[in-house]
Amino acid sequence: MTEVNRSWRLAARPQGMIKDSDFTWHEEPLPAELGPGQILVETLYLSVDPTQRIWMERDSYLPAVGIGEVMRAGGVGRVVRSSLPGFSPGDLVYGMTGWQTHAVIEPSIRGPRKLPDGVPPTMAVSLLGLTGLTAYFGLLDVGSLKDGETVVVSGAAGATGNAVGQIAKIKGCRVVGIAGGPEKCAWIKDELGFDAAIDYKAEDVYKRLGELCPNGIDVYFDNVGGLILEAALSYIALRGRVVLCGSIGDYNNAEAAYGPNNLMNLVLKRGRMEGFIVTDYAARFGDAIGDLARWAAEGRIKDRVDVVEGLSNAPAALRRLFTGANTGKQLVKVAAG
Amino acid sequence: MTEVNRSWRLAARPQGMIKDSDFTWHEEPLPAELGPGQILVETLYLSVDPTQRIWMERDSYLPAVGIGEVMRAGGVGRVVRSSLPGFSPGDLVYGMTGWQTHAVIEPSIRGPRKLPDGVPPTMAVSLLGLTGLTAYFGLLDVGSLKDGETVVVSGAAGATGNAVGQIAKIKGCRVVGIAGGPEKCAWIKDELGFDAAIDYKAEDVYKRLGELCPNGIDVYFDNVGGLILEAALSYIALRGRVVLCGSIGDYNNAEAAYGPNNLMNLVLKRGRMEGFIVTDYAARFGDAIGDLARWAAEGRIKDRVDVVEGLSNAPAALRRLFTGANTGKQLVKVAAG
Numbered sequence: 001m002t003e004v005n006r007s008w009r010l011a012a013r014p015q016g017m018i019k020d021s022d023f024t025w026h027e028e029p030l031p032a033e034l035g036p037g038q039i040l041v042e043t044l045y046l047s048v049d050p051t052q053r054i055w056m057e058r059d060s061y062l063p064a065v066g067i068g069e070v071m072r073a074g075g076v077g078r079v080v081r082s083s084l085p086g087f088s089p090g091d092l093v094y095g096m097t098g099w100q101t102h103a104v105i106e107p108s109i110r111g112p113r114k115l116p117d118g119v120p121p122t123m124a125v126s127l128l129g130l131t132g133l134t135a136y137f138g139l140l141d142v143g144s145l146k147d148g149e150t151v152v153v154s155g156a157a158g159a160t161g162n163a164v165g166q167i168a169k170i171k172g173c174r175v176v177g178i179a180g181g182p183e184k185c186a187w188i189k190d191e192l193g194f195d196a197a198i199d200y201k202a203e204d205v206y207k208r209l210g211e212l213c214p215n216g217i218d219v220y221f222d223n224v225g226g227l228i229l230e231a232a233l234s235y236i237a238l239r240g241r242v243v244l245c246g247s248i249g250d251y252n253n254a255e256a257a258y259g260p261n262n263l264m265n266l267v268l269k270r271g272r273m274e275g276f277i278v279t280d281y282a283a284r285f286g287d288a289i290g291d292l293a294r295w296a297a298e299g300r301i302k303d304r305v306d307v308v309e310g311l312s313n314a315p316a317a318l319r320r321l322f323t324g325a326n327t328g329k330q331l332v333k334v335a336a337g
Numbered sequence: 338m339t340e341v342n343r344s345w346r347l348a349a350r351p352q353g354m355i356k357d358s359d360f361t362w363h364e365e366p367l368p369a370e371l372g373p374g375q376i377l378v379e380t381l382y383l384s385v386d387p388t389q390r391i392w393m394e395r396d397s398y399l400p401a402v403g404i405g406e407v408m409r410a411g412g413v414g415r416v417v418r419s420s421l422p423g424f425s426p427g428d429l430v431y432g433m434t435g436w437q438t439h440a441v442i443e444p445s446i447r448g449p450r451k452l453p454d455g456v457p458p459t460m461a462v463s464l465l466g467l468t469g470l471t472a473y474f475g476l477l478d479v480g481s482l483k484d485g486e487t488v489v490v491s492g493a494a495g496a497t498g499n500a501v502g503q504i505a506k507i508k509g510c511r512v513v514g515i516a517g518g519p520e521k522c523a524w525i526k527d528e529l530g531f532d533a534a535i536d537y538k539a540e541d542v543y544k545r546l547g548e549l550c551p552n553g554i555d556v557y558f559d560n561v562g563g564l565i566l567e568a569a570l571s572y573i574a575l576r577g578r579v580v581l582c583g584s585i586g587d588y589n590n591a592e593a594a595y596g597p598n599n600l601m602n603l604v605l606k607r608g609r610m611e612g613f614i615v616t617d618y619a620a621r622f623g624d625a626i627g628d629l630a631r632w633a634a635e636g637r638i639k640d641r642v643d644v645v646e647g648l649s650n651a652p653a654a655l656r657r658l659f660t661g662a663n664t665g666k667q668l669v670k671v672a673a674g
Binding site (some may be wrong): 230244247260263264268277 | 389397398458514562566567581582583584595596597598600601602603604605606607608609610611612613614
């Protein structure tokens with residue numbers, strides 16, 4: 001075990017696409033001792049999420065990361081030292097490690113949580129982390145999903161999107177995924193069992209949605225915003241629900257893009273569009289993780305991770321989300337487990 | 338009583354702003370006899386509503402008005418003949434009279450309903466008609482209004498908007514209305530008791546909303562769409578609700594305008610945007626009319642109507658909605674009561 005903590009600290013608010021120079025690399029000794037209720041964790045994997053772009057930029061549902069502070073991120077790691085009852089050296093935990101090799105963590109709504117036995121560390125920051133929970137609560141609670149409905153999800157080969165589609169299939173729904181490129185489309189259709197896939201880079205999304213959803217869209221789970229949201233709204237079914245998870249297409253635009261021109265469809269169809277933040281459901285995380293872990297164990301849901309090696313590559317890994325480079329959940333591997 | 342029915346029939350789907358030539362004037366004898374369950378009504382006042390523009394144009398939550406059919410509209414009239422049990426000549430009724438001096442009406446979700454004793458005919462097609470009901474269910478049910486919240490309503494000097502603001506005041510809320518011109522603003526503030534008014538023709542709506550809603554907007558009741566919707570979304574409070582009633586600014590545009598560029602605020606604030614059609618609440622109309630009539634009788638809510646004289650002016654009356662000419666509920670007076 002090294003005695004040095006290495007970290008990326010925020011150096012500048014991002015302008016347009018994230019740059020390496022938005023961060024600075026720091027090295028410093030590990031803390032000599034922990035305060036009461038703290039654990040020191042060696043980071044194994046970092047969760048890479050679109051919302052981190054928001055955290056870099058401005059106050060939102062969380063305060064912005066301060067300039068000079070370690071970049072905020074969820075991660076999974078191994079406890080090195082502990083003064084927190086119930087946590088011992090060697091335990092695998094999920095928590096807000098940030099972009100650093102070693103993190104001092106205190107209890108909060110965001111962790112630390114010990115991993116259930118037998119769960120691989122990567123799954124704790126993917127299907128059983130905020131990613132899978134976002135899919136679960138967004139689809140089932142915000143989307144009020146009912147068996148047999150037609151579900152459309154964008155960003156369908158992304159971390160949240162692929163879980164949304166798989167959960168909808170478990171719930172007996174017809175699922176259409178929208179993703180970029182033939183490989184991603186083949187993966188969600190052939191490997192994950194989506195009923196259909198639309199390649200937004202090659203196909204007319206509006207036209208294809210009309211063909212694939214002749215009875216309209218009951219739940220549209222939106223990860224991208226923009227013209228794809230507009231296309232989905234065109235086919236919203238009576239009392240359809242649009243779950244707004246985030247508009248990845250917009251996060252790096254200096255000027256916000258125009259929104260959908262057909263919100264009137266929400267009136268005519270008595271539709272609902274609703275946003276959410278997954279940590280609002282923290283009191284129910286235990287039950288949801290139980291469902292997700294069981295589905296994974298039964299082979300009914302697959303958890304694919306897309307791993308970039310090395311903390312030094314964390315800025316590049318974050319950029320991958322916004323260029324559509326990742327398939328499945330983007331992670332950074334910081335250390336061997 | 339004349340033996341002739343005069344009517345406006347739809348001649349063309351509207352292109353841009355409604356024209357007189359979208360309709361043709363017909364005269365024909367009254368029906369010699371009624372079928373079972375029918376009433377013949379002499380129209381007194383017609384309700385003039387933005388949604389009628391949609392009925393002219395296309396199938397929506399109702400089928401489009403057919404070319405050659407009498408233009409669809411709600412109205413209030415006096416029963417001339419009846420073969421419907423419970424309805425007698427002389428009764429004042431609300432129903433779908435259409436743009437004609439005499440209408441044969443059969444029971445449906447949209448009437449006929451007898452007016453409560455003492456209710457002026459104009460109020461039956463305004464506060465106690467679908468207009469007031471739209472305000473009532475939109476604000477209280479779709480908007481889930483809670484006492485003490487901050488409510489913003491656009492089209493605030495229009496039929497639905499002024500009722501929304503007055504109901505919100507009755508419910509103990511702080512109310513900001515957005516309307517066009519100093520007279521309308523003075524009316525909603527000084528006569529109706531809104532806490533503040535924003536003149537969108539003279540003021541920066543975005544800036545003024547920020548000043549007037551320092552704790553955010555809990556319920557935004559949208560009658561106009563476009564940039565005013567976008568401005569309101571900028572200030573949506575945590576778990577705020579946007580009630581989509583219709584986007585009057587867009588109905589006459591050949592190309593739909595862009596939508597709001599800040600739907601991401603619905604994610605960050607866990608906000609909800611929902612559309613509705615008031616007739617979905619028909620089973621509860623009786624209770625709602627009871628509340629509205631009581632508030633009117635107590636002087637707690639005022640019902641202002643803006644009357645255009647003569648069926649021949651119905652097309653012009655409908656255009657007034659889209660040029661912002663009306664204050665309060667737009668009606669056409671067809672015959673003296």
